[in-house]
Amino acid sequence: MAAPTGQGAPTSPARGRRVRSRASHSLESVLAGAVEILDESGAQGLTIRALAARLGGGNASVYWYVSGREELLDLAADSVLGGVLETTADVGSGDPIDDLRTISVAMFDAIADRPWLGAYVLRQTARQIHSLRLYERIGQQVMRLGLTPRQTFHATSAVVGYVTGTAADMGQEPPEVVVSGAVSREEYLAEATAQWRALDPDEFPYIHLIIDEFAGHDDRDQFIDGLDLLLAGLRLRANR
Amino acid sequence: MAAPTGQGAPTSPARGRRVRSRASHSLESVLAGAVEILDESGAQGLTIRALAARLGGGNASVYWYVSGREELLDLAADSVLGGVLETTADVGSGDPIDDLRTISVAMFDAIADRPWLGAYVLRQTARQIHSLRLYERIGQQVMRLGLTPRQTFHATSAVVGYVTGTAADMGQEPPEVVVSGAVSREEYLAEATAQWRALDPDEFPYIHLIIDEFAGHDDRDQFIDGLDLLLAGLRLRANR
DNA sequence: CGATAAAATAGAACAGTGTTCGATAAATCG
DNA sequence: CGATTTATCGAACACTGTTCTATTTTATCG
Numbered sequence: 001m002a003a004p005t006g007q008g009a010p011t012s013p014a015r016g017r018r019v020r021s022r023a024s025h026s027l028e029s030v031l032a033g034a035v036e037i038l039d040e041s042g043a044q045g046l047t048i049r050a051l052a053a054r055l056g057g058g059n060a061s062v063y064w065y066v067s068g069r070e071e072l073l074d075l076a077a078d079s080v081l082g083g084v085l086e087t088t089a090d091v092g093s094g095d096p097i098d099d100l101r102t103i104s105v106a107m108f109d110a111i112a113d114r115p116w117l118g119a120y121v122l123r124q125t126a127r128q129i130h131s132l133r134l135y136e137r138i139g140q141q142v143m144r145l146g147l148t149p150r151q152t153f154h155a156t157s158a159v160v161g162y163v164t165g166t167a168a169d170m171g172q173e174p175p176e177v178v179v180s181g182a183v184s185r186e187e188y189l190a191e192a193t194a195q196w197r198a199l200d201p202d203e204f205p206y207i208h209l210i211i212d213e214f215a216g217h218d219d220r221d222q223f224i225d226g227l228d229l230l231l232a233g234l235r236l237r238a239n240r
Numbered sequence: 241m242a243a244p245t246g247q248g249a250p251t252s253p254a255r256g257r258r259v260r261s262r263a264s265h266s267l268e269s270v271l272a273g274a275v276e277i278l279d280e281s282g283a284q285g286l287t288i289r290a291l292a293a294r295l296g297g298g299n300a301s302v303y304w305y306v307s308g309r310e311e312l313l314d315l316a317a318d319s320v321l322g323g324v325l326e327t328t329a330d331v332g333s334g335d336p337i338d339d340l341r342t343i344s345v346a347m348f349d350a351i352a353d354r355p356w357l358g359a360y361v362l363r364q365t366a367r368q369i370h371s372l373r374l375y376e377r378i379g380q381q382v383m384r385l386g387l388t389p390r391q392t393f394h395a396t397s398a399v400v401g402y403v404t405g406t407a408a409d410m411g412q413e414p415p416e417v418v419v420s421g422a423v424s425r426e427e428y429l430a431e432a433t434a435q436w437r438a439l440d441p442d443e444f445p446y447i448h449l450i451i452d453e454f455a456g457h458d459d460r461d462q463f464i465d466g467l468d469l470l471l472a473g474l475r476l477r478a479n480r
Numbered sequence: 481c482g483a484t485a486a487a488a489t490a491g492a493a494c495a496g497t498g499t500t501c502g503a504t505a506a507a508t509c510g
Numbered sequence: 511c512g513a514t515t516t517a518t519c520g521a522a523c524a525c526t527g528t529t530c531t532a533t534t535t536t537a538t539c540g
Contacts, residue, residue: 022489022534048527058490060529069527119359123412126435132447139446151465153450153457158406158466162398165405172363195366206379207372210393217393225391226398233473262505262518288498298519300500309498487536497526507516 023057027065027075030055034076043073043116071127077120078128084110085130088137096144097231097238103138104163108223111167118168122160135160145238155234162230170219189215263297267305267315270295274316282413283313283356311367317360318368324350325370328377336384337471337478343378344403348463351407358408362400375400385478395474402470410459429455 033054037046048069052059066072088103111117125132139156147155178188193215201208273294277286288309292299306312328343351357365372379396387395418428433455441448 024488024535047525049525052490059527060491061489063528064488122409126432132444136444136446139450143446143449149449150453152446153453154462154465155469156446156450157462158402158469161406161409161466162402162470163405164409165403166398166401168408169362169401169404192366204376206376206383206392206396209383209389210379210396213390213393222394222397225394226401229395229398229473229477230402230470231473232476233469233471236472236476237469264506264517287496289496292519299498300520301518303499304517481540483538483540485536485538487534489534490532492530492532494529495527498524500523501521503519503521505516505518508514510511510513 023055023061025055025057025061025065030062030065030072031076031079034072035080038076038116039114043119046073046076046116048072073116073120074124074127077117077123078130080110080114080117081107081121081128081134082130085133085137088134092137092140096141097235100138100141100159100234101227101231103134103141104159104227105224107134107163108167108220108227111164112171112219112223115171118164118171121164121168142234145234147238151237155237158230159234162227166223166226170223263295263301265295265297265301265305270302270305270312271316271319274312275320278316278356279354283359284413286313286316286356288312313356313360314364314367317357317363318370320350320354320357321347321361321368321374322370325373325377328374332377332380336381337475340378340381340399340474341467341471343374343381344399344467345464347374347403348407348460351404352411352459352463355411355413358404358411361404361408382474385474387478391477395477398470399474402467406463406466410463 030051033051034046037050037054046069048059048062051072052062055061062072066075084103084106087106091099091102093099111121122128122131122135125135135156138159139152142152142156142159145152145155178185193211196204196207196211196214199207270291273291274286277290277294286309288299288302291312292302295301302312306315324343324346327346331339331342333339334342351361362368362371362375365375375396378399379392382392382396382399385392385395418425433451436444436447436451436454439447
């Protein structure tokens with residue numbers, strides 16, 4: 001009745017001399033298939049039926065490994081974050097704020113080109129074990145700054161909030177016309193900036209000041225620049 | 241469900257006086273109804289049928305005012321942000337960073353108790369006029385710091401990213417069991433912290449350091465504390 | 481071994497969704 | 511008044527997540 005939603009790998013299915021008349025999955029293969037679909041066609045493209053078809057089985061089989069679509073998305077996001085955990089496994093021996101920066105950038109990179117990820121990352125740590133560990137790892141760097149528990153908690157939340165918020169914003173699912181390929185990404189951006197240029201300069205001085213920057217900006221640079229603002233403020237507080 | 245008047249004989253033109261046999265809407269009433277439903281039952285509760293029923297008309301009528309559900313959500317979110325725009329109308333004559341703080345907090349307050357808002361705010365400025373103006377207003381405060389266009393753009397994006405990211409995170413739609421009322425919010429939180437407390441202290445020192453803070457924390461305080469970190473870093477850069 | 485229980489798989493059906501279509505009523509205007 | 515535009519609405523379509531039940535495969539154990 002209860003599906004093994006936590007971590008347990010179902011007993012190995014890979015053996016058998018007889019030809020299978022039924023498909024055979026595992027939590028890992030289900031999540032891998034989900035991530036594939038998500039990467040290809042976004043969160044909207046991940047339907048239970050599409051996933052079942054990719055796995056070569058029936059729809060209902062997915063529900064053996066996952067309680068529903070929501071948990072599927074949470075776990076798929078969490079599985080990707082496992083990669084970030086590995087990438088940053090050895091971080092933690094340098095300057096605390098430098099280490100914080102390293103982890104944050106790694107996290108950003110993971111989310112940046114996965115538009116679907118932002119919305120499901122660090123949502124339900126009860127079922128997202130990798131997310132929890134990543135949160136812990138970030139918190140540990142902040143701990144080394146010697147602040148109070150309260151300050152440590154707030155600073156960690158601020159960093160996580162900035163990273164996920166900015167990454168989610170930048171990795172936003174493009175409109176369907178772009179996904180479908182009817183309009184190229186460049187055309188779409190050109191039209192957006194054109195619309196901004198048409199705004200009244202007296203009413204929108206800021207937009208007009210930064211429009212050229214916007215038109216040719218790099219998301220990653222922008223993210224890191226903002227992150228450094230936050231970390232500068234944090235360093236200031238730590239040295240007080 | 242039924243039409244307000246005279247559903248029995250739709251085509252009968254009632255002798256002396258005309259009887260309205262059809263509902264009549266407007267974009268404003270459609271968005272207002274949408275916001276009502278969103279406030280009551282979250283993004284998942286906003287279905288076209290539920291909205292049409294509240295407006296007392298047919299489903300298809302909604303599509304006269306809005307291209308689809310996606311645009312409906314974008315516009316509903318934008319209409320709420322109009323309130324923030326009014327609240328902060330007179331901001332802009334004090335210390336730039338203080339003003340930035342004021343606007344950010346106003347924006348946070350608007351999103352905080354509207355779990356659905358976070359995901360749709362500042363998404364499609366092409367159709368979200370209030371969002372665009374709010375973005376402009378934030379940018380104008382940053383402009384006053386006398387940074388380069390590039391720095392101004394990055395700093396503005398950082399503030400917006402932090403505010404929306406943190407607010408969206410904090411205003412997350414609670415699990416269905418909480419929404420439905422099967423489990424109270426306190427019980428849910430108690431269970432979550434209990435699960436954290438059960439973690440190995442050697443492996444999760446950070447979690448154990450902050451668990452008491454987490455259990456009794458106030459979202460708003462936490463948000464403002466983190467915001468001040470970011471603004472401190474910004475002030476540092478401005479004075480350089 | 482073989483029987484019995486448990487773990488997995490899958491087809492079909494259910495209730496609900498966003499959206500489109502065509503008909504039609506109401507408002508507008510010459 | 512008639513003609514045209516604006517707005518409303520029921521019905522239908524294609525698709526969704528999910529559940530039910532039956533069935534197959536694997537593990538357990540006397």
